[in-house]
Amino acid sequence: MNLSEIIVQKYGGSSVATPEKIKGVAEKVKKRVRSGVKMAVVVSAMGKTTDSLLNLAGEVAKHLTPRELDMLLATGEQMTSALLAMALNDKRVPAVSRNAFQLGIITSNNYSNARIVDMNLKQLERDFETNDVVVITGFQGITEDGNLTTLGRGGSDTSAVAIAAKAGAVCEIYSDVAGVYTADPKLISGARKLDAITYDEMLELAALGAKVLHSRSVELAKIYNVTLYCASTFSDEKGTFIVNKLPEWLEHPVVTGVTMAKKQIKFSLVCVNDGDDILSKLFHALAENNVNVDMISTAIDGEEIYITFSVIDAPIGGKSAKKTAKETVKNCLGVEPDVEDAVKVSAVGVGMNSASGVAARYFNALNKCGVKILGVTTSEIKISALVREDQAEIALKAIVDEFGLTD
């Protein structure tokens, strides 16, 4: 058969968390198969299985060997794939499960964060001669030497996209999120589900904190031009397509979606511009201390240089990012920075490219409701502003209203 005609689907951990849910997925897959398609269904480990396995490992050893950890974790997806194949067989759907060995999913050999290098479609082709469904273990691969690897965060999405890319097929990602919304529906009532969004927009949103898809799988989909579709496992409502270009007939909004990323820390400082390359000195020092710098803006006023930058508040080798960055600034420049907790509020849309005055509308919307802007960055399809934590939701609502993102 022509593998480009298959549908690749992926079900995440919460979609297969219990035997009951696995049976639900089997029913969903069966309905689709009955419509006359063949399917490769990629599955994650059930619910919290991966966490339990990690706990087990922590109980037998202080230092976990990466190779053995992957050997251990890979069992989770194998369990789900066998169970789903059994549930399908029980519903008289010809199905077979396959793991990374059996499908020859070759990866690099950096354990726990391996990259898929290649896969052999021969077994998949043979399986579809006698089966309607091949259930595939996500998240895992093997090295050239036959060692088991895992793909790291978002790994099962990546597996699904890689298989779709190699087969030239469409990839559908099912989870407990029903699609991509203009804003987080938990924060903004009336947030609209999008019919379609571009890879670039999705990448910006994912990087900015939207949790529908992991950036890595979207990047892979973009490179191989795989059409992605995100929808809910638990309902039949329409989801969101993620594509290279929106269809011509679709009205292109200026802003497609907004998102906010918490746990940002804003640093600002002033120092004398003595001709030394202060900026490169500072950011070199921060990098050396593993501080993850996000936004940077500077202004020079005669003898003085004003520097504002933001850092993501995640621990660095057991120490807080805030403390590390503060000390680095002091040691490097001899000045005490101003530090403030902040939230990054962003608007994303390919429409910004061609529309003018978007930034003006954005700043004006925030100003009107008294939100103080602590810093700004922009890209061709994105505007981000750092705001105070207590003003973050006000800012988000103001942008949603300005760009008409609710129904």
Add this chain to the structure above:
Amino acid sequence: MNLSEIIVQKYGGSSVATPEKIKGVAEKVKKRVRSGVKMAVVVSAMGKTTDSLLNLAGEVAKHLTPRELDMLLATGEQMTSALLAMALNDKRVPAVSRNAFQLGIITSNNYSNARIVDMNLKQLERDFETNDVVVITGFQGITEDGNLTTLGRGGSDTSAVAIAAKAGAVCEIYSDVAGVYTADPKLISGARKLDAITYDEMLELAALGAKVLHSRSVELAKIYNVTLYCASTFSDEKGTFIVNKLPEWLEHPVVTGVTMAKKQIKFSLVCVNDGDDILSKLFHALAENNVNVDMISTAIDGEEIYITFSVIDAPIGGKSAKKTAKETVKNCLGVEPDVEDAVKVSAVGVGMNSASGVAARYFNALNKCGVKILGVTTSEIKISALVREDQAEIALKAIVDEFGLTD
């Protein structure tokens, strides 16, 4: 390296049931490695893992596909092997885990009860170049086509013996049983642990109900002349060697051990010897109804034929063996058999071969304490008697005393 110099060890489910126990096994293996040997350590799934996986399967499907069930169950041993390898690495023992794929353990393709056909030692040889221990998943193999199989009951023992056979090495089986005893220590206080026993004796004992080793692994050891050693995981006391021939210097007892098998049902009947082949008619009918007949004895007295046989009381396709056998006799010969619950008490010993009067001593011992013998069978190295359930322990003690099997 020469693989015949390695030690093959096997640890069963109860030996690796918890992270704490896995660490204990790691410590035991480490000590042995420090004595200067390299080891292949075969492991079962942790404790009740296989049962939990079976339950999960039962929750997703009514009819379990055998191939998928094996795919599911095989994850149990992979978990243990990765955990033990990690625990060893944590103790600075160079170790790596390997599953059936990685070692090319090829089996027949009858799922859930596959037979090992061959294995490739190349990977094992390579692993020992940089490791002191290779931890191997027991109980599983792959077919020529790359499907995962499991080996059925006693599967991990079989894996260990097969690896030892192929490597030409010794095989040590560790469990919660400290060795082979002259009698069940739970029933007979003072029962002696044997230093050594022959394959044939062990096979008789295993078939007769002693639960130290599964017959299948002993048969394999016998065919390939693999020296087996059974001992406790949890202590350092000496265990029992299972060998082809006892060393010359060891005094050969007439009876090596006794055992009893419960849940036997004795049938006896009389019918007219009308010249028809009554025996073959009867046992053919029983076989057709899947009744597992154990002992058979007959006597002909002029016109009448007396038949006694025993059946193991295990359900046959949901129906009791007792009921099935009773109905079969009635339908076949038109007579109602006498039915009695019984226990089979057996004495085993290669010494019987050369000693005379063993049977007489055996029967006399039972008679002296008033045990009624319901039936008898013998082989070259075994005497078995069926006795009433309430007399089974008396019979066992009588034989133990007669042949001096306690300290």
